[in-house]
Amino acid sequence: AQSVAQPEDQVNVAEGNPLTVKCTYSVSGNPYLFWYVQYPNRGLQFLLKYITGDNLVKGSYGFEAEFNKSQTSFHLKKPSALVSDSALYFCAVRDRDAGNNRKLIWGLGTSLAVNP
Amino acid sequence: SQTIHQWPATLVQPVGSPLSLECTVEGTSNPNLYWYRQAAGRGLQLLFYSVGIGQISSEVPQNLSASRPQDRQFILSSKKLLLSDSGFYLCAWSSTGLRSYEQYFGPGTRLTVT
Numbered sequence: 001a002q003s004v005a006q007p008e009d010q011v012n013v014a015e016g017n018p019l020t021v022k023c024t025y026s027v028s029g030n031p032y033l034f035w036y037v038q039y040p041n042r043g044l045q046f047l048l049k050y051i052t053g054d055n056l057v058k059g060s061y062g063f064e065a066e067f068n069k070s071q072t073s074f075h076l077k078k079p080s081a082l083v084s085d086s087a088l089y090f091c092a093v094r095d096r097d098a099g100n101n102r103k104l105i106w107g108l109g110t111s112l113a114v115n116p
Numbered sequence: 117s118q119t120i121h122q123w124p125a126t127l128v129q130p131v132g133s134p135l136s137l138e139c140t141v142e143g144t145s146n147p148n149l150y151w152y153r154q155a156a157g158r159g160l161q162l163l164f165y166s167v168g169i170g171q172i173s174s175e176v177p178q179n180l181s182a183s184r185p186q187d188r189q190f191i192l193s194s195k196k197l198l199l200s201d202s203g204f205y206l207c208a209w210s211s212t213g214l215r216s217y218e219q220y221f222g223p224g225t226r227l228t229v230t
Contacts, residue, residue: 032217043122043206043221044160051217090160094217102148102210104219108159 002027004093013081014115020108021076021110023091033074034095034104035065037087044090050074061085087109088112122207122222130230132193134193137225139207142188147209149190150219151182154204161222166190167212202229 001070002096003026013019015069025031032051036044065076076089092104119142129135141147151163154197162175164182179198183191190207204226208219 032162036221041204041224041226044208046218046220049218088158102206102212102216103150103162103165106160 002093002095002105004091004105004107006089006110008090008110008111009108010111012113012115015083016080019078019081019112019114020061021089021091021112023074023076023107024072025074025091025093025105026072027093027095027105029095033065033067034092035059035063035074035076035092036090036092037061038090038109039087047076053077083114083116086112087116090100118209118220120207120209120220120222122205122225124225125223126226126228128228128230129197131199132196135192135197135201135205135227137205137227138224139190139191139192140188141209144188144209144211146187148212149184150208150210151190151192152206152208154206154224155202160206163230164192181196199229202227 005024007022033049037047038044047063047064048057050057051111058064063078065074067074088109090109091107094104121140127149149166152160153163154160164174166172166184169184180194206224207222210216210219
């Protein structure tokens with residue numbers, strides 16, 4: 001069965017420090033991987049995706065993520081956190097071998113708090 | 117560019133009343149459309165998705181239904197709301213092209229059933 005795990009409900013980091021939000025996945029085939037951010041009472045915003053190619057993908061607002069096939073992980077990173085990065089972050093996966101099934105499997109979200 | 121609209125932004129309804137939430141997409145044609153519910157500010161639950169006009173797939177048995185009367189319009193309905201229907205409802209779209217991957221979300225509707 002396909003699944004996504006975000007093992008940390010909350011991550012706290014000081015402003016200016018590097019941040020990591022963890023994500024591991026399980027799919028039967030090869031994955032498409034995504035990160036989204038949600039600010040309070042707002043819809044989700046797409047940050048970045050891994051489809052194929054370079055394992056390090058860069059996205060919006062200075063975020064990046066590294067695809068690690070052997071560890072089935074896709075951790076979100078930023079070299080220097082901002083207070084404005086405080087939000088809820090979601091990881092999602094889609095099985096690229098699932099044909100026309102375009103549904104995403106979602107993690108439960110990680111709340112990031114960046115302290116000034 | 118593509119945009120997605122949802123309305124209303126907030127809604128307070130009594131138990132047993134009907135519901136109609138609307139989602140429309142602009143700037144694309146024949147999108148895949150999705151309704152999600154987010155309870156208590158956390159995980160997303162896929163409720164319905166649609167690959168074309170009149171084509172609706174239900175992901176979970178529930179008190180809700182969905183319809184797609186036009187290519188870029190997706191409606192979430194209920195005949196009689198339950199307290200458990202409260203939550204944040206999100207509509208999303210994705211392209212049906214071969215190189216389509218991500219979903220794009222609307223601003224959401226906060227529904228409170230009293």
